[in-house]
Structure formats: C-alpha cells, structure tokens
Amino acid sequence: MKQTILISGAGQGIGAEIAKTFYDHGYYVGLFDLNIQAVDTLAQQLGSRAYSGYLDVSDYASWQTALEQFMTWAGQLNILINNAGILYSGCFESINIEAHQRTMAVNCMGVLNGCHAALPYLKQSNFARVINLSSASAIYGQADLASYSASKFAVRGLTEALDIEWSKYNIRVLDVMPLFVQTAMVKDMDAGSIQNIGVDLTPRDVAIEVLKLAQKEQTTFQATHTPVGLKTKILYQLSSVSPQLINRLSNLWLSRRNKS
Template sequence: MRQSIFISGAAQGIGAAIARLFYQQGYKVGIYDINVDQAQILADQLGPHAKAGKLDVSQYDQWQVALGEFVEWAGELNILVNNAGILYSGDFEKTDIAAHHRTININVNGVLNGCHAALPYLKKAAFARVINLSSASAIYGQADLVSYSASKFAVRGITEGLDTEWQKYGIRVLDVMPLFVQTSMVKDMDAGSIKNIGVDLTPQDVAHQIFALAKAKGTILTATHTPVGIKTKVMYQLSSISPQFLNRLSNLVLTRKS
C-alpha cells in the first residue's frame, strides 16, 4: 500500500516541490490550497495518485472536511506537512495591523488547526509523522519581519511541544528551518536581511530535506529541528553558543538597510 502525504499550501512554491518529489517517490499526494484551481492543475500534471482540494488553513472546519475526504481517498494519513504561510515585510509600524493579524492567523493558527484536526487520523495510521515549515527567522527575532518571525517562533514551539507530547502515540513532530527560498513569497521583500544574506535555497532543496525527515527512523536521535542550507546551519549553531548580546549584534548587522 502506498503511503500518503497531505500538504497544505501545495499549489505552488515549496508545497508544489514537495508534492512533485513525494509523488515521484511513490506516495499518494494531497495537494490542498486556498487556490484550488492551481492545485488541481498540479494534481492533473502529476497523475492518478494525486488529489487536489480547497483549504483555507485558518478555518478549522475546512481542515476537517479536507482531511476527511483525503483519508477516504488515500486510505490513511501518514505524513502531514504544514506548509501554508504568508509573509509581510517592511517597517513594523508601516504594516497594517490587519496584515500582522493575518500572518498569525495563517502561519500559527493554520498549524494548530492542522495538527489538531489530523491527530485522529494520524493515530490510526501504521506510520505517522508531522513536518512543519518553520524558518531561520525563528532563530532570532527579525527586524522588518516581526510578525512573520514571531509566527515561526510559534511554529517552533508547537513542534517542540507536540514532538514530546505525541511520543505516547508514536508520532514524531518535526520542522525544517530554511533561510530565504526562491519563491514568490520573497519577491520584492522589504527587509535588510534578504539584501545582506541573499536567496540561495530552492524549493527543491527544502523538499528533499522534508523527504529525508519523512524517511528517517523515528528515534529520539532524529533532531526535532532541521536547519536547511549552510548559512542557516551556521546561524543555528552559533545562536546556541553565543552570548545574547552577540546574537543581537549580529542580527543588527545582517538586517541593516543600506
């Protein structure tokens, strides 16, 4: 029996790259997105073992419907990837408060909704894993990306808490922490960090890391957090050993606008 993967925000970018890779590896793939037409185009391109559907991750009832129809089609839910997310950049006070609230609603509540609605199905599966999309922005709070960075800190906390709590069910909850990725999300982004650090990662880089986590044995030796890319790995390691004032100083340098 083919294992299955359900991906939120899967119509484009990182989500679409995940869908393509897992389909190529023999999985049944759920491509769910608020843009259902684009999701359906991708599913049609992939073939009969791909299913598209509509999902606004901020709406819990839509999660219930989407997961129910997916499991009925796939047989069981093995891997949930909470990928859907948005980003607003620029000066905190110049960003409309509704945009800050929308960031939290999608990036944080979307993950809470997904994990909560998926658990009954994950508990029934022979193998089950959750992989969340966190970010290098969850290493240290980022200027010009305050609500986005805060949302990814929340994802990091959700991941850590559930990875511990759901041990009783044999379910690992992991995340990946990429730096900036070549997607439409970072196009025209107004933040000093992207200008100073650059955009080196591709959606395929992130997808391959997620596939590695999906295949890894679920022992305690599998790290809860996985930085993606050399720059992120260096930042992640340094943040754990550097004094707080040095972490702040390095972020001031990296996020300074010219």
C-alpha cells in the same frame, strides 16, 4: 507499502515542489490550497496518485472537511506537511494591523489547526509523522519581519511541544528551518536581512530535506529541528553557543539596509 501525504499550501512554491518530490517517490499525495485551480492543475499533471482540494488553514472547519475528503480518497494519513504560509515585510508600524493578524492566523493558527484536526487520523496509521515549515526567522527575531518571525517562533514551539507530547502515540513532530527560498513570497521583500544574506535556496532544496525526514528511521536522538542550507546551519549553531548580546548585535548587523 502504500504511503500517503497531505500538504497544505501546495499550489505553488515549496508546497508544490514537496508534492512533486513525494509523488516521484511513490506516495499518494493530497494537494490542498486556497487556490483550488492551482492544485487541480498540479494534480492533473502529476497523475492518478494525486488528489486536490480546497483548504483555508486558518479555518478549523475547512481542515476538517479537507481531511475527510482526503481520507475518503486515500484511506489513511501517514505524513502531514503544514506548509501554507504568508509573509509581509517592512517596518512593523508601516504594515497594517490586519496584515499582521492575517500572518498569525495563517502561519501560526494554520499549523495549530492542522495538527489538532489531523491527530485522530494520524493515530490510526501504523506510521505517522508531522513536518512543519518553520524558518530561520525562528532562530532570532528578525527586523522588518516581526510578525512573520513571531509566527515561526510559534511553529517552532508547537513543534517541540508536540514532538514530546505525541511520542506516546509514536508520532514524531518535526520542522525544517530554511533561510530565504527562491519563491514568490520573497520577491520584492522589504528587509535588510535579505539584502545582506541573499537568496540561495530553491524549493527543491527544502523538498529534499522534508523527504529525508519523512523516510528516515526516527529515534529518540533524532533532532526535532532541521536547518536547511549552510547559512542557516551556521546561524542555528552560533545562536546556541553565542551570548545573547552577540546574537542581538549580529542580527542588528544583518538587518542593516544597504544605501542606494
């Protein structure tokens, strides 16, 4: 049976790896990104079941155009992956306000726009699912990643709300929550937490978890959030059982900067 997927931010990193993984499993894959050259190249490399297009996730009209193009090509939308995201790191006050605002526009409004614009098409499918890229930064607010962390908390909240609200349409809305992943986004990142925790996950690790969520038979008891990687799972579990003070102190320790 034909299955389709649309991925935002598919030009590199996690988005590109998700595209490759789903293509290898027989999906018709829509690759959308601000970097049209990157997704065009990837689509050509993948083959005839791949389609590429331009998408500025912060612009609702851009979403509408991208979805119309995708539907004309694919005929249906089964899986929406809200992957596009940006990150600025460093002391909150040292990052200019435009960068903070851009973070919220892409990471938060981008997901909200995508979910809202895609719903009419998802409702038309016999099987539909939304999988959002959240982050371990949505477990507890992260120092030196303040606006990024806040944007991922918004993604987490929206995911939880829509997973309940859209159950009436038989659409599950889920997210994955990886820790730091080996992509260009974390290169030269200015945060104590990355020094202390390290970067162990690869885009492939995340893509495999996304594939599992897309293919798994979902029940009422299936968790909305999926922490990716052992360290993230430990942090996620500890945050749910530890007193708030302990959570604060542990994150204070994680954020400390190594002296050189």
